[in-house]
Amino acid sequence: MGGNISSTRVRPHTTPTRDAVSRAEILGVLGQLGQLSRSEIAKRLGLGPATVTAQVRRLMTDGYVRELPSDARIGAGRPRVPVELIADSAVVIGMSVTPTSVMVVSMHIDGSVVDSRSTPFDPATDPLGQFKTMVLEQQAALDHPERVVAIGISVSGAVDQALSTVRISATLNWRDFNLGAQLQELINRPVFVSNDLFALSTREVSFGLGRNKDDFLLLGLGYGVGLGIVNRRKVFCGAGGASTEFGHMSTDPNGPLCVCGNRGCLQVYAGLNEVLRAVPDAGGHLKLAELRQAADGGDPAVLAFLGDIGHRLGRSVGGVVNLLGIGTVIVSGQTTSLWPALNDGFRRGLDETVLKFLLPLDITVKAWTESEDAVGAAGLALHNAISLNVPLHARATALA
Ligand SMILES: [Zn+2]
Structure with missing residues (x-):
């Protein structure tokens, strides 16, 4: 759009x-x-x-x-x-956008979440108006609405973060959408738009598990598959915002066709929708909770299926570990609820690929919550508001 x-x-x-x-x-x-x-x-x-x-x-x-x-x-x-x-001296609002809903959170500057809510969303119909309404509603629920210093929005896709412009988001069907600048005009607050995994990686550096690590990889497993790279406490960002598209690493030249036009991408095996559609003997209509139940119940076909996915992911992450020499991996995202069934294959894939002198690896799996990505967006907004010298006394003026 x-x-x-x-x-x-x-x-x-x-x-x-x-x-x-x-x-x-x-x-x-x-x-x-x-x-x-x-x-x-x-x-x-x-x-x-x-x-x-x-x-x-x-x-x-x-x-x-x-x-x-x-x-x-x-x-x-x-x-x-x-x-x-x-x-509570300042509040940031974080929003994570999916094709059907937006999760909105308010966060204090110590990283504590004070409010969160999920709102239905249609990316094709006046998204700016919908975002403005969400910000105003979230602000109205705060004790001190004037303390909102910045808004962060995370989307899956390639985002030019310097301009807060979504270059391309396949899931939202947006292209070259100057979201940050336009919303900023409407609400009179700085707006930072970011790729979801970039936001999560920044938050991990500032507030999360990665705080004591200078270098780590953040493997994001959800509807998309991504990998955030943190080196010397800086989140790597490539040209045009494309740095986390790990899901489009091709793992099989004869594999299924991916939406990107190439074959055998990790996404076609490990993206959450793709996983749910491909569960053996399930007719393609399984929900995540049902799949988890089958895995917890020890269904051998399901365990073999998930083990193969873990193995494929492990082999690919192993290549990145070798390339960058970064041996700390944090795994995050909705699909981690299946981790008990993915873990063995993942570790085997790493064992088969990682250079021996880089072992042992430090692997942490984070428990996923529904507001995770929105909190990531809020963390990025706070980090940017302070590190980019956004006038902090802007909080004395009312929101539009
Ligand atoms: Zn692809």
Whole structure:
């Protein structure tokens, strides 16, 4: 879909400065670990003490962080002065978009979710108007609606994140949709649009399991199959936003045709719809809960079927592990509810492919929740709002 190009009032997002990224990291580490002194923050993030002091001062001026009374320890040298987040000082709204619904969450700056709701959605009919209504409804449910600092939206597909433009989304049937800039005009708040896996990876760096890891792969298993790459705490982003399309890694030249036009893509075996359609002896109408039940019940045909999918995924991830030398893998997404049946094949696939000196790998499977992607979008919006120097005092003005 097209739509009018935005007016000149909306600028593309600029590259964050190093100081601004540090501020986002400081918020992230305080959100995860609670009260910390400046020197503890510096040590934890590998930043210089002067940088931390300056950025904490800025965060205090902006009203996001406060100093606590010092721990007076007699004879223990200088007292430790902890700082902590003021969790409800700002709110970000995150939305994840599917072809039939949008999950909307409100998140405080410590990463805690204060509200979430699912709303029916039609991507073909005035999506901007629908998004505006959702933002206003979500805002109305907050105690302090004026504290909303940014909106994050995650979609599956290729997104030019600098422009918050959806280049192509097959599931939503959008092409070159300048969503971020147009919605920003309507609601008078910064809007950041991102690929769903990119958003989740950013959130993992800032708030999640990846917080203590500088390098990891985030394997996303849901209706799409994707792989987020995090190197030195930066989420890799390729040309035109295409960096996570792991699902279109071809694993068999004679395999089934994929929507992308190629054959044997991981997507045609491991995408959730494709999995549900191909379950042996099920007639193509199984629901995920039913498949899980069959797997938990030990149905041998189902276990063999899922084991093969795990194996194919494991072999492909193994190639990426070798290519990048990154041995930490976080698995996320709706399909992880089948993980007990996928796990053995996945590990076997890795064992067959990963270079021995990279072993053992560190593999973590995250429990999936319905609001996962929306929380990812909110996390990305918070990270960007702070690291891209979006005027934080914008929260003094009312939403449109
Ligand atoms: Zn494909």
